[in-house]
Amino acid sequence: MRITVLTGAGISAESGLATFRASDGLWENHRIEDVATPEAFARDPALVHQFYNMRRANAAAAQPNAAHHALARLARHHDLVLVTQNVDDLHERAGSPEVIHMHGALDRARCAACGHGWPAPAVMLPDDPCPACAAPATRPDIVWFGEIPRHMERIWQALEESDLFAAIGTSGNVYPAAGFAQHAGRHGVECVELNLENSVNALDFDRRILGPASRTVPAWVEELVGG
Template sequence: MQHIVVLSGSGISAESGLPTFRDVGGLWQQYSVYDLASPDGWRADPGLVLEFYNTRRQQARQAQPNLAHKALAELEQYCTVSVITQNIDDLHERAGSSRVLHLHGEINKARSSRNPDLIYSLDEGDIQLGDHCEEGSQLRPHVVWFGESVPELPNAAEICRQADHFLIVGTSLQVYPAAALIHDVPPDVPITVIDPSEDLDVTGARIIRKTACEGVPEWAREIQEKVSPSGPDN
């Protein structure tokens, strides 16, 4: 089967009503991103950081997968589809995608603030001060903060090297090191970018200047017709 690799960013979730990190609005506008999402911010005021991520978690749980998420999930009937996402929500999974790698962590998980190997599902709960791991340290969001390494980056790069088609959607390719993954895609692999911005230009890529909800279903139908014009069983 053809292997479709997707790099998704906040733009795809924004169409489900989720604000991007810098557009959370409200009382959070008075804080810098480093107050809310960095090791220094955590050390200075862990309660504030937990409150911020609890708010974001509630927003993510209320959001629903959109047409773009669903189109990528449905494409699994015809291709192997690997989604590498910069998003910390679970909208890809709830849409039905079965191969999702979260570069920047997952909002619905917590981990030990001392032992990164101790990771816990939050189910419907949140994280409060005084919530400890089994070794006694405070739980923190299972996300990658500014200034931290990206542990999943080598795995993401390996997935990119196995692509037959590479799709970029919902990201302006301004966030590193995720943006550098495009250089791990083999040179003969077609790259498509779906983004409505007139300013975005990626050398050698096909640019579809539409929103994710408009462009992804159309692109997915094109792929489907190429690999299986008569249906998923052919």
């Protein structure tokens, strides 16, 4: 079976990582406009690096949970395309062989001048030189608000060619990911949502499974894998 899975903040929340945006409009006590836009980086790169250094440390200290491990198991039994909005590496550490990070990754750095990418150190500073061009333009390799998500052509194709699409722990608020179920459904793909509560776009799904990801995802994978 060909399966495309999208994961969001809800799957990492059970590993202790803060969800994308709290009800008070803050993200780990910062306004998104101050830490997650190109304009914020241009205005105060030190603050942005401080914020992502903290997130990088938090992600490194977190451990994959049962949902991450279940998806790694699913990949061993079915043709799985695993797409995540998350920037942590918990899927990889759980054993998933390939993960498409549409919003970038905390463990990567990128040069804002030449575009070169490299493994991020634990602590990044605004004056860090690029290994390729030496420009002091090091930034987190993260897709910020106002920037284009990665690997979209590959993701759209996977959705069209799948037998099943599942969205796990996503709010349904952030596009283009919020449109994945509609796109898959137009191509006759069965769509299932696994979430703590119905997402904003819950009606785009044929089936909804509510509850914590660490419980619902292993049970769902067991249905698909058996034994």
